[in-house]
Amino acid sequence: MESPTLWLSLLLFPAGRHRSSPIALFILSLFFLHYINRTLIYPLRLRRLQISTGGGGGFPFSVLAMGFFFNLLNAYIQIRSATHYTDYDSQPWIFGIWTAARVTIGLGIFFWGMSVNIRSDMALVRLKAQGGGGYKIPRGGWFEQVSCPNYMGEIAEWLGWAVVTCSPAAFGFLMFTTANLVPRARSHHTWYLEKFGEDYPRSRKAVVPYIL
Numbered sequence: 001m002e003s004p005t006l007w008l009s010l011l012l013f014p015a016g017r018h019r020s021s022p023i024a025l026f027i028l029s030l031f032f033l034h035y036i037n038r039t040l041i042y043p044l045r046l047r048r049l050q051i052s053t054g055g056g057g058g059f060p061f062s063v064l065a066m067g068f069f070f071n072l073l074n075a076y077i078q079i080r081s082a083t084h085y086t087d088y089d090s091q092p093w094i095f096g097i098w099t100a101a102r103v104t105i106g107l108g109i110f111f112w113g114m115s116v117n118i119r120s121d122m123a124l125v126r127l128k129a130q131g132g133g134g135y136k137i138p139r140g141g142w143f144e145q146v147s148c149p150n151y152m153g154e155i156a157e158w159l160g161w162a163v164v165t166c167s168p169a170a171f172g173f174l175m176f177t178t179a180n181l182v183p184r185a186r187s188h189h190t191w192y193l194e195k196f197g198e199d200y201p202r203s204r205k206a207v208v209p210y211i212l
Contacts, residue, residue, distance in 0.1 A: 006032070009032070009078075017083070018084065027161075028082055042118075103163075103164050105163060106163030109157075111160070112156060112160075113152075113158075116149055117150050118153075119153075120153060144204070145209040146204055146209055147206050147207070148184070148189065148207050158173055185207035186212075
């Protein structure tokens with residue numbers, strides 16, 4: 001359901017007025033980096049797990065359809081914003097100290113979030129691969145602080161990306177991601193508490209350490 005972020009982006013990119021801008025290319029490389037993992041690498045790892053364990057299962061069609069539609073719309077907005085409607089090269093402050101600091105901070109947040117997201121997803125995959133039947137409590141890493149570090153990492157990724165791009169489209173994407181993932185994280189957290197009772201660490205929060 002995330003495939004439009006790759007194929008639609010490749011279709012739209014040549015039509016952008018500023019497609020040759022090094023800054024636009026740099027910004028889009030971060031976008032592609034996330035979705036190459038989500039669309040190609042992660043599903044292959046998950047499929048390998050399903051084959052090795054004999055498991056399987058998919059998403060309800062309604063979830064797939066909504067996810068596909070959102071990614072179709074979001075890919076269009078982000079690519080057009082970065083390559084057509086925003087002329088980064090014409091902005092006089094682009095090489096200023098403020099911009100350098102902002103981009104550096106944004107990149108740090110983005111890559112930290114991506115690392116947390118990937119490591120947490122892989123930890124959950126390994127937990128499923130252990131077999132033995134039933135559900136298990138995730139342990140280690142950021143799971144000691146929050147129930148859904150994979151969601152925390154993804155929110156951090158798009159926060160960093162929004163800081164780097166400093167565009168309304170990117171901040172809109174961040175707001176949607178947060179509004180989508182925070183309630184899901186709280187729902188998962190509640191499920192963990194109900195499922196495992198006193199065995200589940202009470203110090204863990206849902207998605208933001210010590211806060212939420």
